[in-house]
Amino acid sequence: MMRAVLTLVFTVIVTILAVDASAATGDCSAAPATIGRFQPAAQSQAAPTVPFYDAAGKARTFADYPGQPLIVNLWATWCPPCVQEMPALDRLVELLRAERAAVLALSSDREGAPVVQRFFEAHAIRRLEILVDRKTAVTRALAAPGLPTTIVFDRNGRELGRVVGVAEWDAPETLAFLKRCLGGQP
Structure with a gap:
C-alpha cells in the first residue's frame, strides 16, 4: 500500500514538473498568418554577446535584460518593409508590458542614432528605444x-524562433501567439 502511494506521489510530482517546464518554454508552433513565416528554432541558440548601442552611444548587450523575453527586430530606415512594421512594433512594447518582454529594434543605419531619432520623430515612434547595430x-x-528579421528569445536568452520579413506585430492573433510562445497564456 505504501509503495502504491509513493508511486502515485512520484507520478504527480513528475507530471507537475513536466507541465511547468512546458509552460516555461512555451508553445511556438502553429504561428498565425499575421506573423508571416515564423521559423521555430531548430536548436535553441543563446543570444549573442555582441554589443549594440543606445542613443547616447553606451554599449549594451542582450545580457542587460536578465529574465526578460526579448523580441529583437533588425531593421533600417532605408528598408521599406522595416518602415512598414515599425509602428506595430512600437505598439507591441505596450501590448507585451505584462509579460515583461523587451521589444528591441536594432537599426543597422550607418549614420547611427541621429538618423533613427529623426525617423522616430517623423513616424511618431514613442515607445521603442533608439538602438543601433554598429557595423551590423x-x-x-x-x-x-x-x-527585417525579428528573433524571439525566451527569459533565459535562448532563441525560440524568428521571422524573416514583415509581420503584423500588434494583431490580436500575433499577440496571442507571442504570449503562448513566451510561456504565458494567450
Whole structure:
C-alpha cells in the first residue's frame, strides 16, 4: 500500500514538473498568418554577446535584460518593409508590458542614432528605444539573411524562433501567439 502511494506521489510530482517546464518554454508552433513565416528554432541558440548601442552611444548587450523575453527586430530606415512594421512594433512594447518582454529594434543605419531619432520623430515612434547595430555586428552574429528579421528569445536568452520579413506585430492573433510562445497564456 505504501509503495502504491509513493508511486502515485512520484507520478504527480513528475507530471507537475513536466507541465511547468512546458509552460516555461512555451508553445511556438502553429504561428498565425499575421506573423508571416515564423521559423521555430531548430536548436535553441543563446543570444549573442555582441554589443549594440543606445542613443547616447553606451554599449549594451542582450545580457542587460536578465529574465526578460526579448523580441529583437533588425531593421533600417532605408528598408521599406522595416518602415512598414515599425509602428506595430512600437505598439507591441505596450501590448507585451505584462509579460515583461523587451521589444528591441536594432537599426543597422550607418549614420547611427541621429538618423533613427529623426525617423522616430517623423513616424511618431514613442515607445521603442533608439538602438543601433554598429557595423551590423549583431545582425551578422544572429545570421540574419536580410531585413527585417525579428528573433524571439525566451527569459533565459535562448532563441525560440524568428521571422524573416514583415509581420503584423500588434494583431490580436500575433499577440496571442507571442504570449503562448513566451510561456504565458494567450
